[in-house]
Each structure stands twice: as C-alpha cells, then as structure tokens.
Amino acid sequence: MQESWIFIGVFLLIAGIFPATPIILQSVILGPKKSNPVKNSTYECGIETFGDTWVQFKVQYYIFTLVFVVFDVGMMFLFPFAVAYGQVPAFMLVAVVGFLGIICGGLIYVWRKGALRWV
Amino acid sequence: MIPLSWYLALSAALFSVGVYGVLARKNAVAILMSVELMLNAVNINLVAFWHYLTPTAVSGMAFALIVFAVAAAEAAVGLALIISIYRRRQTVVAEDVNLMKF
Amino acid sequence: MEFLSNPIGVIRDWLAGLLSGFLPPDAVSLVLVILGALVVGALGLTTPLFLIWYERRLIGRMQDRVGPNRVGPEGLFQTVADALKLLSKEDITPIGADKIVYNLAPIMAVVSVLTMWAVIPLAVNIVGTDLNIGVLYIVSVGSLGTLAIMLGGWASNNKYALLGAFRTVAQLVCYEVPMILALIVPVLLASSVGVANPMSMQEVVAAQSGAWHEWFLFKAPIAFLIFFIASVAETGRAPFDLLEAESEIVAGFNIEYSGMKFGMFFVAEFLHAFTVGALVATLFLGGWSGPFVEQAPLLGVVYFILKAFAAYFLIILMRAALPRIRIDHMLDLNWKFLVPIMLAAIVAIAVTDKALPRATVGPLWNAVALFAANLVVAVIAVNWTSAAARQMRQADESRNPPGAAPAASADHGHDAPAPAASHAAH
Amino acid sequence: MTGLQITFLVVAAAILASAVLVVTARNLVHAALWLIATLFGMAILFVLLQAGFLAAVQVVVYIGAIAILIIFAIMLTRRVMQDTGPQTNSQWWLGGLLAAALLAAIAYTLFRVDQQGAFPLANVPIPDSSLAELGKALVSPDFYMIPLVVIGVLLAVGMVGSIAIARDEREKE
Numbered sequence: 001m002q003e004s005w006i007f008i009g010v011f012l013l014i015a016g017i018f019p020a021t022p023i024i025l026q027s028v029i030l031g032p033k034k035s036n037p038v039k040n041s042t043y044e045c046g047i048e049t050f051g052d053t054w055v056q057f058k059v060q061y062y063i064f065t066l067v068f069v070v071f072d073v074g075m076m077f078l079f080p081f082a083v084a085y086g087q088v089p090a091f092m093l094v095a096v097v098g099f100l101g102i103i104c105g106g107l108i109y110v111w112r113k114g115a116l117r118w119v
Numbered sequence: 120m121i122p123l124s125w126y127l128a129l130s131a132a133l134f135s136v137g138v139y140g141v142l143a144r145k146n147a148v149a150i151l152m153s154v155e156l157m158l159n160a161v162n163i164n165l166v167a168f169w170h171y172l173t174p175t176a177v178s179g180m181a182f183a184l185i186v187f188a189v190a191a192a193e194a195a196v197g198l199a200l201i202i203s204i205y206r207r208r209q210t211v212v213a214e215d216v217n218l219m220k221f
Numbered sequence: 222m223e224f225l226s227n228p229i230g231v232i233r234d235w236l237a238g239l240l241s242g243f244l245p246p247d248a249v250s251l252v253l254v255i256l257g258a259l260v261v262g263a264l265g266l267t268t269p270l271f272l273i274w275y276e277r278r279l280i281g282r283m284q285d286r287v288g289p290n291r292v293g294p295e296g297l298f299q300t301v302a303d304a305l306k307l308l309s310k311e312d313i314t315p316i317g318a319d320k321i322v323y324n325l326a327p328i329m330a331v332v333s334v335l336t337m338w339a340v341i342p343l344a345v346n347i348v349g350t351d352l353n354i355g356v357l358y359i360v361s362v363g364s365l366g367t368l369a370i371m372l373g374g375w376a377s378n379n380k381y382a383l384l385g386a387f388r389t390v391a392q393l394v395c396y397e398v399p400m401i402l403a404l405i406v407p408v409l410l411a412s413s414v415g416v417a418n419p420m421s422m423q424e425v426v427a428a429q430s431g432a433w434h435e436w437f438l439f440k441a442p443i444a445f446l447i448f449f450i451a452s453v454a455e456t457g458r459a460p461f462d463l464l465e466a467e468s469e470i471v472a473g474f475n476i477e478y479s480g481m482k483f484g485m486f487f488v489a490e491f492l493h494a495f496t497v498g499a500l501v502a503t504l505f506l507g508g509w510s511g512p513f514v515e516q517a518p519l520l521g522v523v524y525f526i527l528k529a530f531a532a533y534f535l536i537i538l539m540r541a542a543l544p545r546i547r548i549d550h551m552l553d554l555n556w557k558f559l560v561p562i563m564l565a566a567i568v569a570i571a572v573t574d575k576a577l578p579r580a581t582v583g584p585l586w587n588a589v590a591l592f593a594a595n596l597v598v599a600v601i602a603v604n605w606t607s608a609a610a611r612q613m614r615q616a617d618e619s620r621n622p623p624g625a626a627p628a629a630s631a632d633h634g635h636d637a638p639a640p641a642a643s644h645a646a647h
Numbered sequence: 648m649t650g651l652q653i654t655f656l657v658v659a660a661a662i663l664a665s666a667v668l669v670v671t672a673r674n675l676v677h678a679a680l681w682l683i684a685t686l687f688g689m690a691i692l693f694v695l696l697q698a699g700f701l702a703a704v705q706v707v708v709y710i711g712a713i714a715i716l717i718i719f720a721i722m723l724t725r726r727v728m729q730d731t732g733p734q735t736n737s738q739w740w741l742g743g744l745l746a747a748a749l750l751a752a753i754a755y756t757l758f759r760v761d762q763q764g765a766f767p768l769a770n771v772p773i774p775d776s777s778l779a780e781l782g783k784a785l786v787s788p789d790f791y792m793i794p795l796v797v798i799g800v801l802l803a804v805g806m807v808g809s810i811a812i813a814r815d816e817r818e819k820e
Binding site (some may be wrong): 120121123124125126127128129131132133134135136137138139140141142143144145146148149151152153155156159162163166167169170171172173174175177180181183184185187188189190191192194195196198199200201202203205211213214 | 649651652655659662663666667669670675678679682685686689692693695696697698700701704705708709712713716717720721723724735736738739741742743745746747749750753754757761766767768769771772773774777780781784785790791794798801802805806808809810812813
C-alpha cells in the first residue's frame with residue numbers, strides 16, 4: 001500500500017507544478033508589466049472602493065456550515081461500516097439505523113424550528 | 120522504520136504548543152484553534168500506539184475516529200458560543216468576558 | 222499480443238529494464254512513479270482544451286448558433302488560441318491582496334480536481350494507482366477545492382469577492398453532504414457483492430462487471446441521481462451557478478483574477494465537470510466493464526470514455542436547458558429533499574440487501590429487489606413532496622387570494638420543501 | 648536514515664513550525680491557514696502510520712469542515728478584533744513557562760520509559776482488513792455499538808445546541 005501513497009504524494013506535487021508553470025510563465029516572462037495604482041485597485045463597478053473589506057456577514061452561513069460539519073463527521077463513521085457491510089450480520093444494522101435516525105432527528109428538529117430557512 | 124518515541128516526542132511538543140496558545144492568546148477563536156492542536160496531538164499518540172503496539176486490534180482507529188467526532192462537536196459549540204458572545208458584547212477577547220468577576 | 226492486453230505493464234517492464242542498467246532499484250521505481258504521475262497529470266490537464274471546445278460547440282448547437290469554428294478544423298484549436306491569449310495578459314495583483322494566498326488559490330483549485338484522476342481506473346490495468354480508500358480519497362481532495370475558493374475570495378481584498386466566496390462555500394459544503402451519502406452506496410453494494418476491498422475504485426468497477434444488472438445504476442438509481450445532482454452543484458455550473466451568475470452579478474470569488482490565474486479556475490471548473498462524468502461512469506455505470514473486455518482489456522478504455530462522455534453530455538444538457546435556481550430553493554432542495562431521501566435510501570438499500578441476499582435469491586433477483594426498494598423510496602418521497610407543496614400553495618393562496626398581488630414565494634412555510642424540490646424529483 | 652525517517656523528520660518539522668505560527672500569527676486568518684497546514688501534515692503522518700483511512704478522514708473533517716467553520720467564525724467576529732496590537736494577553740510568559748515545563752516533564756518521562764523499554768512493540772504487520780474490522784467493530788454490540796449511538800447523540804445535540812446558541816434572537820420570530 002505504501003507504493004500507492006508514494007504515487008499520490010508525487011502526483012500531488014506534480015498536480016501543483018502543472019498549473020503553476022503557466023501562471024509563472026505569464027506573470028514573470030510573457031505578460032506585460034505596466035502596473036499603476038488605478039489598474040491595481042480593487043474592482044467595484046467603477047467607483048472608488050469605500051469602507052472596510054470586512055463587511056458583516058450573515059450568521060446564516062455559519063449555521064448551514066454547522067449542519068454540514070455534523071453530517072460530514074457522521075458520514076465518516078458510515079464508511080467503515082459500508083466496507084464491512086458484506087460481513088456483518090443483519091441484526092447489527094440496528095446500530096447504523098439508530099445512528100442515522102438520531103442524526104436525522106437532529107436535522108428534522110432544526111428544520112421544524114425554522115433554522116434551515118434562508119432569510 | 121521510524122521509532123515510536125519520535126511520534127510521542129512530536130505529539131508532546133505539539134501538545135505544549137497548544138497549551139501555550141490556550142494560555143497566551145487573547146482572541147477566543149485563536150484559543151479554540153490551539154485546542155484543536157492539542158486534540159490532534161492526542162490523536163497522533165492514539166494512532167502511533169495502535170500502529171506499534173496493537174496493530175491487530177481496532178481500538179486505536181476507533182478511538183481516533185471518536186476524537187474526530189468530539190473535536191467537530193467541540194469546534195461547533197465553541198464557535199457558536201463565541202459568536203453569541205460577540206453579538207451581545209461586541210468582543211471576542213477572552214479577558215473581556217468577565218461577567219462572573221467581582 | 223501481450224502489448225494489447227496490458228500496454229502499461231509492458232511499457233513499465235521495458236522502462237524498468239532500461240533504467241535498471243544504471244540506477245539502483247529504489248530509484249528505478251521512483252522514476253517510474255514520477256513518469257506515471259506525469260503522464261496522468263498531463264492527460265488530465267490537456268483534456269480541458271478539448272472539453273471546452275466540445276462544450277462550446279454543443280451549447281452553441283442547443284442555442285441555435287454555430288459556436289467556435291474558425292481556428293483549426295471545426296474550431297478545435299480555439300481553446301489553444303484562448304490559452305495563448307491569456308498567457309500574453311498582464312498579471313494584476315490588487316492592492317492589499319495577500320500575495321502568497323492569492324497566487325496559491327488557483328493552483329489549489331486545479332490540484333483538487335486533477336488529483337482525483339490518480340485513482341480513476343481507465344481499464345482493468347490502466348489506472349494511476351489503485352488506492353485502497355479510493356472513494357474516500359475522492360471526497361477528501363474534493364474538499365480541498367472548497368478551501369481554494371475560500372482562500373481566493375479572502376485573499377483578493379475585495380468585498381464582493383469575499384461575499385461571493387461565502388456564497389460559493391455555503392453551496393459547496395451543503396451539497397457535499399448528499400454527495401458523500403450517495404458515495405456510501407457503491408461501497409456498500411460492492412461490499413455486498415463480496416470484493417475484498419470495496420473502497421478501491423478498481424474493485425467497485427469489478428463488482429459491477431458481472432452482467433448488466435450488476436450496474437449500481439440499476440441497483441441504486443436514487444443514489445445515482447442524487448450523486449449526479451449534488452456533484453453538478455459541486456462544480457458550480459448551471460443550474461447551480463448562482464454563485465457567479467454571469468448575467469446578474471459581476472462574478473463570484475474570482476472577480477479580481479485575470480490572465481492565467483483566472484484561466485486555471487476556468488480549467489478547474491471544466492475538468493471538474495468531466496471528472497464528475499468519469500466518477501458517475503466509474504461508480505454507477507460500471508466503469509471499464511462491457512462485452513469482450515476480458516479478451517481485450519484496451520476495449521475498457523473505449524467503454525469508459527463513452528460512458529464518461531454520456532454523463533458529461535447530460536451535464537451540458539442540464540446547463541443548456543435548466544434555468545438558474547434561487548438561493549433559498551438551492552438550500553431547501555439540499556437539506557429538505559436530497560439529504561432526507563438519501564438517508565432513507567441508504568437504510569432501504571442496506572435492509573433490502575440483507576433481507577434478500579445474493580447468496581440465496583441470486584444476483585438478478587437481488588438487483589430487482591434493490592431497484593424496487595429504490596422505487597418505493599422515490600415514490601413516497603415524490604408523493605410527500607407534492608402533498609407538502611400543494612399544502613403550501615393553498616396556504617399561500619388563502620393568505621393572498623389570486624387576483625391580488627402575486628404571492629411572495631420567499632415566505633413559504635418552513636415545514637415543507639420548496640416547490641423547486643418537487644420539480645427536481647421528476 | 649531511511650527515506651521513511653527523512654520524510655518523517657521533514658513533515659514533523661513542518662508541523663511544529665506551522666503549529667508555532669498558529670499560536671503566534673498576528674493575523675487570525677493566517678493563523679487559520681497555518682492550522683490547515685498543520686492538519687495536512689498530520690494527515691501525512693497518518694499515512695506514514697499506515698492509517699490511510701484516518702488520513703482521508705483528517706482531510707475531510709478537519710480541513711474540509713472544521714477549518715471552514717473556523718474561517719467563517721473569524722469573518723463573523725472580525726470587526727472588533729483588528730490585527731493591530733499584541734495578540735497575547737498579559738500572562739503570556741506564564742503560559743510559555745507552563746508549556747515549557749509540561750514539555751520538559753513529558754520529555755523526561757518519555758526518555759525514562761523508552762530507556763526501560765516499557766513499550767511492548769508488537770512487530771506484526773497491520774492486517775489488510777483492518778478497515779473492515781473497524782466497520783464490524785463499530786456496529787457490533789460487543790465493541791462499539793453503544794459508543795456509535797452515543798456519538799450520534801453527541802453530534803445531533805451539538806448541532807441543535809450550537810444552532811440554538813448561534814441564531815439571532817430576532818430571527819426566531
């Protein structure tokens with residue numbers, strides 16, 4: 001199995017080098033370099049930028065990410081089960097059904113409370 | 120072959136860095152990030168012990184998975200608390216949240 | 222003859238023999254690994270040149286125009302010309318941008334898609350590497366793409382880029398949930414077929430290569446559909462392109478990017494779309510399996526590419542035919558429709574397969590039972606959704622009677638899925 | 648020195664360096680990015696420990712989910728905490744001292760234990776079926792069935808609780 005991971009490691013490096021090459025080629029060698037402050041200012045429909053970049057964000061984004069994190073972690077417990085599925089006796093499905101049911105219960109609860117609405 | 124003690128030493132160092140971060144940082148989010156470092160240090164230990172001492176048992180991997188779940192729940196609730204405090208008191212500096220102080 | 226059945230192996234052996242004359246054995250295997258990675262990476266990165274042309278021509282045909290047809294035969298070299306143009310552009314980094322992160326983001330976006338090709342099998346013996354956790358590996362490198370977008374939006378020092386990144390990330394993480402849930406199903410079914418290592422892509426394909434009814438498309442149509450929808454949402458293309466809706470807002474997270482860096486985001490998007498096609502082909506349509514593939518393994522490449530392009534064709538069709546979805550409908554469709562159905566489908570598939578196992582009822586009847594279970598879940602889901610939608614419409618009408626101002630659809634009840642959800646079910 | 652050992656040392660150095668940057672970086676978003684680098688290094692360590700599954704889970708859960716959550720939280724609470732001024736509190740030296748003392752204590756213990764050879768190394772290869780074994784153990788009543796359900800409860804309660812905390816009062820109607 002180590003050979004597989006060596007391949008993945010090398011591939012990650014190469015997959016980084018491939019897109020980096022044209023970017024460097026363009027920005028260092030081929031592209032013109034005539035920058036000025038107006039060109040480098042941030043793009044905002046033609047008017048001058050005002051205020052801070054850090055506008056206040058809705059907490060809604062955070063809430064949806066929260067639900068995602070919980071499900072994401074829950075799914076990681078299902079993958080080993082799915083691998084072993086062919087070997088586990090049928091009655092042990094109870095554990096997984098219970099696990100999924102509890103998480104789904106949480107989802108239904110926040111749904112009923114209206115937290116999943118985009119406002 | 121990497122000696123087991125290397126992993127343990129790395130994990131100890133990482134844990135200490137996390138402890139420093141928890142004790143020294145002002146920002147509550149930064150404190151939470153340091154806690155994540157400490158949890159990760161623990162995870163390295165669990166998996167290293169599993170790999171070197173009991174590779175045929177599954178307990179090491181199972182516990183590491185459970186640590187992942189706990190870390191996720193901790194981050195979710197902790198950050199929610201920070202956001203709630205920020206909304207009420209307009210601050211995320213841990214020192215300023217001192218309602219319990221005389 | 223040997224070359225035809227196992228071309229990569231033959232080339233590998235030949236190269237190994239050539240290199241071992243003047244290199245130690247460890248270095249030989251490392252060089253071979255690097256060469257293999259180079260070949261797979263180069264193939265992956267040059268396909269978008271063709272894909273972009275293919276998609277533009279196809280979309281042109283669907284919109285009753287010709288599409289690019291000037292540069293080269295049938296406009297084949299249009300993309301090359303575009304790439305050359307991008308190379309001659311000036312590199313602009315906005316004031317106040319975080320230089321390192323700003324430059325890293327487009328590279329990461331490509332890496333997250335390109336690395337998926339390391340584990341996608343083209344034929345029985347043509348694959349980057351047969352990782353034992355292949356399916357989970359796909360998920361994990363896919364989540365790097367989300368991060369790339371977050372970084373790109375943040376590092377641009379532009380509030381619209383940051384806002385766009387937030388919207389994009391919100392959509393991507395939401396749709397990751399049904400995608401991962403749907404990915405569990407092929408692993409589960411492969412395990413029930415009895416392969417040794419159900420999470421490796423090669424063995425997922427092997428589990429489907431028996432007969433037509435072994436395809437997971439027939440055993441788990443719901444998982445197939447939901448994986449398809451969620452993956453298209455992950456690519457951020459129409460109808461899920463509300464994050465960079467060209468016709469409505471200026472752009473998304475990539476507003477400040479220009480030249481080749483923008484080109485890299487572009488390449489990543491097109492390659493991602495085709496990768497989705499390849500993943501669908503591998504996980505649900507039997508990958509390289511097909512008639513006579515045992516006699517001539519190279520045929521598998523043809524089958525795989527045909528299937529991948531069929532799925533890719535469907536994605537382009539969706540892009541050309543469906544209108545853009547609204548943000549609250551997008552989230553409702555995910556959390557109130559796809560996720561609950563997928564959870565129910567996983568339970569239904571697991572229970573049915575245990576109740577009527579292959580060993581006792583035979584593979585065909587097992588597949589029929591699984592298909593029936595999926596159908597039942599789908600029918601119940603569609604019925605419930607349309608009942609809920611009807612209820613919602615009636616509540617809407619009783620609040621604002623018809624003839625008055627059109628009902629504001631933004632305040633639909635929170636206890637029922639959005640109308641968009643019932644659309645998607647059909 | 649084998650290739651494996653060199654890899655370990657390089658990765659370990661990178662992990663420690665980025666961990667130190669996490670706790671010292673002035674810009675919070677940079678701290679989060681260094682945290683991501685640390686977590687990625689940890690995934691490489693899991694690969695070295697032949698726990699490829701955990702490496703993938705590390706990337707999915709930590710980098711794909713928790714790091715995104717942290718970045719969102721930073722953006723949501725950004726206004727007040729500007730990046731000017733010291734990012735450490737008045738007792739930072741005490742914290743440093745404590746952390747150093749802890750490290751010294753652990754290192755000393757580790758050295759003593761290692762010298763006595765107290766770790767009974769198994770010296771058997773990891774079985775190929777360890778992932779399937781883990782799956783079986785997670786759903787079997789003799790092993791982790793109850794913990795699995797408890798994890799489910801933890802996650803569901805964590806989700807409901809944190810949404811209840813994080814939501815704006817005005818949104819609740």
